[in-house]
Amino acid sequence: MTTDETPTALDCGTTIERLTEYLESGRTPVDRHIESCPECLNALEALERVGRLSRDLIADDAARLPATSDGWFERILTTIHSELRAGRSFPISHPDPRVHITVTEGAVKALLRTTGDSLDGVYISRTQIEGDAETPGAPVEINLTASVRFGIPLPELADELRALAHDTLLRHTELNVTAVNIAVEDLHGTPPG
Structure with missing residues (x-):
């Protein structure tokens, strides 16, 4: 992990990328570790919340959001990731x-x-x-x-x-x-x- 990047693995070793892929697949096939790990389940819930929020904001506010190098969506993901520990x-x-x-x-x-x-x-x-x-x-x-x-x-x-x-x-x-x-x-x- 470099100092400029957000950590992408939870304490159990599952990566945020893996959880995102699992969520996008409709949680199929069932991954027994993810479905039984409290940390993974919290992360899945957070990713689902971010997805709902991002869809709502994009539909309503996209034209008014300023362009920044560290976008609002990235800040939300960074905060959620730090709180999943x-x-x-x-x-x-x-x-x-x-x-x-x-x-x-x-x-x-x-x-x-x-x-x-x-x-x-x-x-x-x-x-x-x-x-x-x-x-x-x-x-x-x-x-x-x-x-x-x-x-x-x-x-x-x-x-x-x-x-x-x-x-x-x-x-x-x-x-x-x-x-x-x-x-x-x-x-x-x-x-x-």
Whole structure:
């Protein structure tokens, strides 16, 4: 890997190119490793999301996007790739002291992206978990960066996204979330008139 290129292999060794080919083939023939590897499944979901977003943006915004050497699509892929790494392990308590359960940072980020993307007109482009999430009970802040369809009232959307993300983390993790911060970095879609 050179310093100018984005890494193309996941920690399990599967390349993004292989996952793209697999997705384009309709996931046939079935690749047992990809279909059973959490990291590959997260990457497939991210690639599907990027595909949906890119089709929507191309159809709506292509004429207005500035030409750059580092295009918007490449930036999205770079961010998603960096977030697919397993990262830190966050503990989950269990009544049996012999049982050790954790959820990876990558899985929590995928959960946050999926939760945010469930809102109409919202695409979560970046997630960050700030704080010592590896220590049970330590306070953490969640930072979500989103692209929002033009015309959606941002204050109401931020409140809804914040509540949804907090509820999701409360149900699926034991993180002590003290804040969910929302940043809208982009508006997509065409303004009327």
